[in-house]
Amino acid sequence: MPEHPFAHDLSDAALAASLGGGFTSAHADVNGTRLHYVEGGSGEPVVLLGGWPQTWWQWHKVLPELALHHRVVAVDLRGMGGSAKPPTGYDKKTMAADVHALLAHLGIASAHLVGHDIGAMVAHAHAANHPGATRSLALLDVTHPDDGWAQLPLLPQDGRRHLWWFAFNQVHGLPEALLAGRYHLLLDWLFTHGAADPDTVDARSRAVYARAYDDPEAVRAGNDWYRAFPQDIADLRTYGPVTVPVLGLGGDRSNYEALRAVVPGLGADTRVVRVKDCGHYLPEEQPEAVLAELLPFLGGRGRR
Numbered sequence: 001m002p003e004h005p006f007a008h009d010l011s012d013a014a015l016a017a018s019l020g021g022g023f024t025s026a027h028a029d030v031n032g033t034r035l036h037y038v039e040g041g042s043g044e045p046v047v048l049l050g051g052w053p054q055t056w057w058q059w060h061k062v063l064p065e066l067a068l069h070h071r072v073v074a075v076d077l078r079g080m081g082g083s084a085k086p087p088t089g090y091d092k093k094t095m096a097a098d099v100h101a102l103l104a105h106l107g108i109a110s111a112h113l114v115g116h117d118i119g120a121m122v123a124h125a126h127a128a129n130h131p132g133a134t135r136s137l138a139l140l141d142v143t144h145p146d147d148g149w150a151q152l153p154l155l156p157q158d159g160r161r162h163l164w165w166f167a168f169n170q171v172h173g174l175p176e177a178l179l180a181g182r183y184h185l186l187l188d189w190l191f192t193h194g195a196a197d198p199d200t201v202d203a204r205s206r207a208v209y210a211r212a213y214d215d216p217e218a219v220r221a222g223n224d225w226y227r228a229f230p231q232d233i234a235d236l237r238t239y240g241p242v243t244v245p246v247l248g249l250g251g252d253r254s255n256y257e258a259l260r261a262v263v264p265g266l267g268a269d270t271r272v273v274r275v276k277d278c279g280h281y282l283p284e285e286q287p288e289a290v291l292a293e294l295l296p297f298l299g300g301r302g303r304r
Contacts (some may be wrong), residue, residue, distance in 0.1 A: 010211050012036060012082045015057055021064055027082070030101035033089065036082030037102065038074045041067025044135070045108045046298055047099065048074040051117020051142070052222050053187060054281075055081035057208045058116065061287035062294070070298060073106065075099060077122060079221030081212045090224035091231040092118075092144065096125035100133055109133065112298050116140035116283060118225045121232065124266075128239040138247040138294060140282050141255045143262045145232040161254075165190075169226035176216040183219070184210040195279040196253045205284065242267035247297045249290060251278035271297075 009018070012025040016038045023040035038056050046066060050058045056074040066072045076083040078095050089095070099122060103111055110133045115123030117140070124144040127134040156162040168175060179186055187209055191201045213219060248263035248271070250256030256274045263272045273293050278286045 010208055012038065012056075015060070015208065016040075019060060019064055021067055023063065023067070025082070028102055028105045030105050031094075031098045033078050033086055033098060034084040035078070035098060035102055036076040038063075039072065039106075040064075041070050041072045043070045044299060045103075045106075045111035046070040046072050047103070047111045047113050047123075048072065049077060049099065049113065049115040049119030049122050050074070050080070051115075051119050052225060053183070053190065053213055054117075054209050055212045057081075057205060058281070059283050060205075062283050062291055065291050066294070066298075069295065070112075071108075073102075073108075073111075075102065077119065077225075079218075079224060085217050085221035090221070091228040091235065092121045092125040093129060093232075093235050095122045096129055099126055100130045103133055110135050112136045112138070114138040114140070114294065114298075115142075117142045117280070121145060124242070125232075125235070125239075127242050127244055131243050134244050136245045136247070136297065137242055138249065138297060139259065139263065140249045140290070141251055141259070141280050143248075143259060143266075144236050145229045146236055146262070147233060149229060149233060166226060166229075169223040171223075175223055176219045179213070179219050180216040181214050183213040187213075191281070194254070195281050195285055196251070196277050197285065200285045201281060244269075245297070246270040247293065248272040249275055249282055249293055251275050251280055251282055251285070253278060254280040 016023040016025040021040050023038055025038050027034055027036050048059045056076050059074045078098050079085050112135045113123040113126055120139040120142040121144045123137055127137045187206050191198045246266050248259040250259040252274050260272045264270050275282055275286050275289050282290050
């Protein structure tokens with residue numbers, strides 16, 4: 001297999017160090033699994049949870065600024081990047097329990113939760129199941145799976161994004177065989193069609209993600225997040241309103257309208273913001289806009 005570009009500096013430790021500001025890479029054994037996380041800064045804790053098909057590195061453009069005001073912990077979820085890839089536990093309630101256990105391991109009683117994509121689902125599950133450990137909830141471009149997700153169309157519909165990978169990722173065995181060692185092909189397609197400006201996800205970042213998902217077990221684990229959606233939908237039916245402030249950020253070329261339809265019903269204190277000239281990958285496409293909304297919401301002191 002040919003070596004990836006930038007392979008010499010793609011370890012989590014090297015990537016964390018490249019951010020400056022004393023960021024460190026570490027692991028913790030929690031809730032029966034092993035999680036990797038990157039930490040930096042001081043102040044009120046903020047936990048960043050990313051999504052498919054990325055890793056903690058998707059936050060690299062916002063981490064240094066957030067760390068000027070907060071203790072920031074960017075987590076690789078169960079099955080992601082430097083974290084373990086066990087055979088089970090990919091429902092978002094269990095993954096939220098992973099995060100809750102990590103907070104306890106780090107001596108954090110409660111934190112602001114910021115989630116994108118799969119991470120947004122886990123963040124919501126954390127707020128629902130561990131309200132005392134959740135200070136606020138920010139959802140970037142995705143909400144928790146609900147009953148409507150079971151009705152998503154298999155065939156393309158005019159004016160609607162065709163989420164073909166929702167079905168592809170349900171298949172057992174075939175994605176691993178097709179994508180192992182070739183994950184860059186899927187990444188390039190997703191960023192080309194999912195970002196307003198694909199170049200905002202640069203070659204180094206794509207190499208980081210390809211390296212993280214090229215192994216068959218990594219493909220399987222990422223797909224298991226999708227295979228757990230039926231359980232996630234069932235779990236959501238048991239959740240009450242979110243009791244902490246909720247911020248929804250949606251790309252104007254992605255899921256803003258979906259967030260506007262769902263987020264106001266999550267609790268009594270909600271706000272939805274349209275991020276302009278942005279597709280699905282908000283922290284990488286529009287980091288300045290994300291920071292402009294997140295810092296006041298999290299109680300930061302404003303931009304320096």
